[in-house]
Amino acid sequence: MVISIISLILLYYLSRPMGLIKVSPEWQRIFKGGMIASAILITIIGIKIPLLSQVATLAAILLAGLIAYITLITPELQHRKGMIYAWLPILAVETVEAIVRMISQSFYDQFHNYFEAAGVFAFIWAIAMWIINTKQRKALELEKLKALQREKEFEITERLKAQLERQVAQRTKEITKQKNELESAIKELTAAQTQLIHAEKMASLGELTAGIAHEIQNPLNFVNNFSDVSTELLTELKEELEAGNQEDAMEILEDVIQNLGKINHHGKRADSIVKGMLLHSRSSTGQKEPTDINALADEYLRLAYHGLRAKDKSFTADFKIEEDPSLEKINVVPGDLGRVLLNLINNGFYAAGEKKKELAAAGNPDFVPKVTVRTKKTNSGVEIRVRDNGNGIPDEIKAKIFQPFFTTKPTGKGTGLGLSMSYDIITKGHNGEINVTSQAGEFTEFEILIPNQ
Amino acid sequence: MKSKILIVDDEQDVELLFRQKFRKEIKSGNLELCFAFSGQQALEILGSEDPPQVVYVFSDINMPGMSGLELLGKIKSKFSDITVSMISAYGDNQNYEKAMNSGAKEFFTKPIDFESLKKEIGEMILGNK
Numbered sequence: 001m002v003i004s005i006i007s008l009i010l011l012y013y014l015s016r017p018m019g020l021i022k023v024s025p026e027w028q029r030i031f032k033g034g035m036i037a038s039a040i041l042i043t044i045i046g047i048k049i050p051l052l053s054q055v056a057t058l059a060a061i062l063l064a065g066l067i068a069y070i071t072l073i074t075p076e077l078q079h080r081k082g083m084i085y086a087w088l089p090i091l092a093v094e095t096v097e098a099i100v101r102m103i104s105q106s107f108y109d110q111f112h113n114y115f116e117a118a119g120v121f122a123f124i125w126a127i128a129m130w131i132i133n134t135k136q137r138k139a140l141e142l143e144k145l146k147a148l149q150r151e152k153e154f155e156i157t158e159r160l161k162a163q164l165e166r167q168v169a170q171r172t173k174e175i176t177k178q179k180n181e182l183e184s185a186i187k188e189l190t191a192a193q194t195q196l197i198h199a200e201k202m203a204s205l206g207e208l209t210a211g212i213a214h215e216i217q218n219p220l221n222f223v224n225n226f227s228d229v230s231t232e233l234l235t236e237l238k239e240e241l242e243a244g245n246q247e248d249a250m251e252i253l254e255d256v257i258q259n260l261g262k263i264n265h266h267g268k269r270a271d272s273i274v275k276g277m278l279l280h281s282r283s284s285t286g287q288k289e290p291t292d293i294n295a296l297a298d299e300y301l302r303l304a305y306h307g308l309r310a311k312d313k314s315f316t317a318d319f320k321i322e323e324d325p326s327l328e329k330i331n332v333v334p335g336d337l338g339r340v341l342l343n344l345i346n347n348g349f350y351a352a353g354e355k356k357k358e359l360a361a362a363g364n365p366d367f368v369p370k371v372t373v374r375t376k377k378t379n380s381g382v383e384i385r386v387r388d389n390g391n392g393i394p395d396e397i398k399a400k401i402f403q404p405f406f407t408t409k410p411t412g413k414g415t416g417l418g419l420s421m422s423y424d425i426i427t428k429g430h431n432g433e434i435n436v437t438s439q440a441g442e443f444t445e446f447e448i449l450i451p452n453q
Numbered sequence: 454m455k456s457k458i459l460i461v462d463d464e465q466d467v468e469l470l471f472r473q474k475f476r477k478e479i480k481s482g483n484l485e486l487c488f489a490f491s492g493q494q495a496l497e498i499l500g501s502e503d504p505p506q507v508v509y510v511f512s513d514i515n516m517p518g519m520s521g522l523e524l525l526g527k528i529k530s531k532f533s534d535i536t537v538s539m540i541s542a543y544g545d546n547q548n549y550e551k552a553m554n555s556g557a558k559e560f561f562t563k564p565i566d567f568e569s570l571k572k573e574i575g576e577m578i579l580g581n582k
Contacts, residue, residue, distance in 0.1 A: 217542060221564040222466055228567075229473045255473060262466055309515060314547060316520050 001045045002094045004060040006087055008038040010067050014080055018137065021079050037063060054102055061095050082136065086129030089122035200417045201339070211307030215273050219266035226259045226266070233259070273299070286429065288453075290329035291337070293382050297321060297373045300338050304345040305371075308353075317349055317369040327377045330452045336429055337450075340422040344386040344446045345371055347418065350409070351390025351444060358391070381432075381452035387445040392438040401436065426450065456578050457485045461495040461512040461524065462540070474567050475574070483578050492519030496527060505532055509577055511561075511570075514541035514548060522551055529556040538573070540565060 015023065015031035023031075041063070044056040068091065071077045071084045097115050101108045108115070233252050240249040298321050305319050352369030359367045374385040393401060400406045402423040407416035426434040432450040460471055468488045478484040487507070489495035495512065499505045510528060514521035525537050539552045544562035552560050559573060 225470050
């Protein structure tokens with residue numbers, strides 16, 4: 001009877017979870033079956049039917065042994081080993097007692113005290129084991145909990161890591177995208193810069209066109225006029241020859257010869273202007289060649305003046321070139337230097353013209369705008385000065401005038417690239433220097449120094 | 454009577470051209486030409502004779518320094534008897550009106566139409582006779 005009760009208790013505990021450990025549903029079914037069997041055995045034993053009770057007791061002993069054996073050998077039930085060890089002595093004592101009583105009740109009665117003592121010891125053992133087991137289990141559970149905690153922390157760390165990696169990947173993607181965007185922006189800017197430089201060239205060519213047209217028109221007029229008058233002279237020559245006036249004929253011939261020289265001279269003049277224009281418009285090859293700076297300065301001064309004059313009919317100004325006749329040819333890129341001169345001269349005329357407008361509006365019409373270009377031979381090369389009598393450059397913007405896109409002209413009148421390009425051409429292209437001095441309300445003077453290299 | 458004409462232009466070859474174009478008139482003694490290459494020089498020439506023998510001034514407008522229009526104004530204020538006509542490559546309205554309002558007689562455009570110029574000078578010579 002006691003054995004079956006113990007079996008029932010053991011089975012009950014086996015089917016229940018220990019801490020976090022749960023047995024599988026199959027085992028639970030088996031244990032439930034075992035519990036029912038135990039209950040039946042208890043009932044049979046309790047009724048005390050001779051023989052049947054004894055068979056039931058044997059069955060109970062077998063069941064208890066089976067429970068102990070299965071629990072001890074099955075890995076899944078390892079956690080209940082301690083419980084079995086705790087109950088084993090009681091089971092053993094009860095088994096021996098039951099068997100002895102079955103065989104000989106008198107023998108049992110005789111050694112009744114020993115059995116009881118063994119029962120007490122087994123009980124004490126069970127309690128001791130139970131205490132130890134509980135302690136161990138608690139320690140184990142704590143350990144398990146800690147492990148679980150660690151696992152959780154690890155999972156969290158992993159999750160954070162994954163998240164971080166995702167973020168890093170995303171950031172990397174964004175940064176790569178930004179980098180690509182910046183690169184393409186730089187490309188676009190470079191392209192835009194090239195286009196702007198081209199546009200600036202074309203714009204200055206546009207400013208030049210009127211001047212060039214005027215400058216070409218003049219020599220062409222002379223070519224036409226002198227060829228016309230030569231035709232007239234030749235007709236007269238024929239008449240004089242027919243009349244036999246040798247002396248007059250010679251005189252006319254002299255004139256015709258002189259005229260042909262003039263036609264040739266003015267034809268060449270037109271030719272050099274066209275060449276100058278081509279020089280200005282074509283992209284710079286950067287090829288330096290020995291250049292007559294005096295002639296170049298003179299040409300661009302006239303082109304600039306006539307260009308402005310053609311654009312604004314009311315524009316009048318005085319211009320003067322002071323050439324140093326001792327100046328020899330200097331190695332420069334003529335188109336580039338021409339562009340610089342054109343720029344500085346145009347700026348000069350613009351500044352002086354603005355001052356005239358201001359003064360005229362204030363009731364003083366006598367101011368004459370003036371631009372002077374001066375060349376001077378130096379030890380290392382040439383010095384070119386472009387001076388205007390305009391309002392000057394205020395000190396606060398003097399430092400900015402060579403910056404790209406800086407302009408004081410109203411929108412549409414200047415790109416802000418003229419002086420920055422000039423600066424590049426002189427400093428980078430010719431290893432030279434470009435400086436500005438100015439006095440507010442009085443003048444501005446640009447000084448270019450170019451070594452002969 | 455000989456008519457003296459002053460031509461003002463900064464292009465020096467103008468002198469040669471005019472002398473050849475009007476060689477017959479010069480030869481016949483009806484016309485005398487003199488030249489100035491700037492407004493300043495023109496005023497000096499006019500001021501060097503008292504009274505000036507020049508009766509007619511043809512001036513370019515577009516010259517460095519004193520412009521033809523300035524010269525026109527100065528001649529008209531100092532020597533009101535002298536006829537002045539303008540010759541310019543810029544035959545725009547603004548220049549034309551300014552010249553005419555300042556007392557110019559005619560306004561010729563470049564390239565010079567020598568036929569009309571000859572006609573103008575011919576009429577002047579006739580009127581002078």
